[in-house]
Amino acid sequence: MSTAVVEVPARSEVNYLNANYGIRSWLFTKDHKRIALLYLASITFMFFVGGAAAVLMRLHLITPEGTLVQPATYNKLFTIHGVVMVFFFMIPSIPAVLGNFLVPMMIGAKDLAFPRLNLLSWYIYIVGAMFTLYAILAGGVDTGWTFYTPYSSTYSNSHVIATALGVFITGFSSILTGLNFIVTIHKMRAPGLTWFRMPLFLWSIYATSVIFILGTPVIAITIVLVFLERVLHVGIFDPKLGGDPLLFQHLFWFYSHPAVYIMVLPGMGVVSELIACFSRKRIFGYSFVAFSSLAIAVIGFLVWGHHMFVAGQSVYASLIFSLLSFLVAIPSAIKVFNWTATLYKGSISYQAPMLYALGFIGLFTMGGLTGLFLASLATDVHLSGTYFIVAHFHYIMVGGAVMAYMGGIHFWWPKITGRMYPDAWARFAALLIFVGFNLTFFPQFMLGYLGMPRRYATYPAEFQVLNVMSSAGASILAIGYLIPLIYFIWSIRYGPIAGPNPWRAKGLEWETPSPPPPDNFDVTPIVTEEAYNYAGAPPIAAAGGANV
């Protein structure tokens, strides 16, 4: 895509980072780029909170008797790990950080449609996080992140209300962000930027936002009902009083299954950008990938019952959900095939973002394929409630979505900060994460298949070897995540200055200085090209002199 007129200066005197100083200019900003950084700081903090819970769990599980923590504490650890990672890290991560930063830039706008609403979204997130952190510090919650009733509504003695409030409040952050993105993409695209010229990242953000809008309110009302049941001692979900615990599960999973697509769709969008840039090729089958994003969002709303196959749901409903769960794999597979076709005969280079993108394709595929065992009713009876499930969703969430998030952060870091990180360290960390991840979670497939239940603080001695392998992998994974934290912070001060487009990538966001000026574009760009017009593009240069 080309701008109309202006030659992009290498570095702008006034950019969004130095335009104003002082904490008030950050806490009262309306600039989507600054809000993205506010989110980046917050979710990184929450990531390490959830990660700490995981570290404790894996340390505890080194021995079968589990002597590190009490079983009641173990229950709290896996609950907090789930709640924090799902609601406070994964769901916001790519949309709130990369989406906020890039959506206006990719469409050639000065900001989102509703900048103050955007800032409000962040404040709502912070308030929700405060409630949850309070719950952790006050003694934790032990219901599992799924809050199944009637345990959560009646019998648990832990801080359910504080946690439920935290999740409820944060849900509105997602809703408002999704609203902002949908309206922005519909109404504020630059002249010439038709839907089918948009980068695929925007398609996946749009599909994700549709899920935010349609799904999050349902879990919000569900949490309200759990809260009311707990406070008033009424029996909406309590069988003793005529309530139906399965009704809770229907309402909960109606959101929480699409929520996993909220977590993975933006990652897929990032991967499309990375694969195109680092193969110097347009994405093969652009419209297939675009429509697949929408298909995943839509079909993803039709499969929630596959979480309830062994919970008492009727066999006939389960049959329908099982069939639909098979169908939802199809658009994801279409994307994997299209990325692979993009790589074919591409001019591939292996900088850190590409390593993360390739890791995503492999690990997401494995996670997705194992989902088919779970979609199939008969095998799910055996695998439900075991570590197979844990491994399945971690392959998609961590091997997929988190790797895509890391890839995206690395790719757009020079644009966000104007600095380059050391690529050698970045590649090393990416490989460490890949190795650590597989060592952590592959043994868990085997553990689940052999019958080790999930959410248990102890296990039979014959499972110890696999558990030790998993814990060893977790320690490698932890180091792998700490290294980028260090070099990113280092790069802000000491990293080589990156120009406007160190990757020689296509996209409107690369046609501004790095870091961008507060209003993104001095002149509204006019788009005349298709996306990913890499034909004849020069190869990726050694960016900022820091690439090995």
Added chain:
Amino acid sequence: MAAEHIVPVKTYIGIFAALLCLTALTTGVAFIDLGAMNTVLALAIATVKMLLVMLFFMHVKYSTKLTKLAILGAFFWLALLLTMTLADVFSRNWTPIPSGWGPSVSAPAPAGK
């Protein structure tokens, strides 16, 4: 779009009158025994009232296709939630409980007393 089209006051008054009539109708019908049709009629009347408010008071009649699509989508999604959940609740009875697992009559699942 809708701003440019200013709905005349007479139309608003007319819609208001229609809404009041429909309210009286729906309350009146509740006093007549029509069996299952009571619920059907009540929902049908409510739907008509909703359409009147939406099309005229909310200017949906003069709104963009996108707006109409968004509204249809929302109701369709709600219908999805309702139908698939109800499908589960109603079909739980269709599989008899195997003998020896509980009372021989297959009871509705959630009445747990």
Added chain:
Amino acid sequence: MSEVASTHPRELAHQFQTVEQQRETGRLGMWVFLVTEIMFFGGLFAGYAIYRNLYLSAFEYGSRLLEIKAGTTNTAVLIASSLTMALAVHSAQTGKRKALIFFLLITMFFGFCFLGIKSYEYLEKWNHFLVPGLRFAPTEVLPPGVTASHLELFLCFYFFMTALHALHMIIGLGIMTVLVIMAWRGKFSAQYYAPVEISGLYWHFVDIVWIFLFPLLYLIGGRY
């Protein structure tokens, strides 16, 4: 770069190119928000649908305990408030400041009437020990097929759904207070009335929720 809008450039936010774009964006934003509200209330309607089908006799009995006169009056009151809200928007569109303020105030008056009647209903339930969780001890003999806990379930849905609706009304009244103040200060004109219009959309939505709540809660018992 923003073009100088033909009128009222000071209302044109910097991220928009034209006033038209800003207006359409605001409208679409409110509709997307209403979509989320449909799903939010929808969860309660889903729960209601399931329990009504499972415990129909209890729901019918509970429905007959509700004050149909109060419910019908409230429905008429809300419909009237929708009319006056539409007339308020109309006044804004035609640049009539005094009429705008007048109709906004009348709408608020109807809103307060609704809340007043609702409070009376809640108080009646309280006095008859029919408030789930807080004060529930039905004194009447229940007909066969109706258990106390199923009746409590119905009343849970009655209170939760109407309370959530009332909460939305209270928020709406707050929004209208702000609109009245802004209108008094002359912020609106025939060219700029977007906040009135989108607040009107919100208010009409709240009316629509009640249009469904009324028959589903008050009229299922059959009073024949």
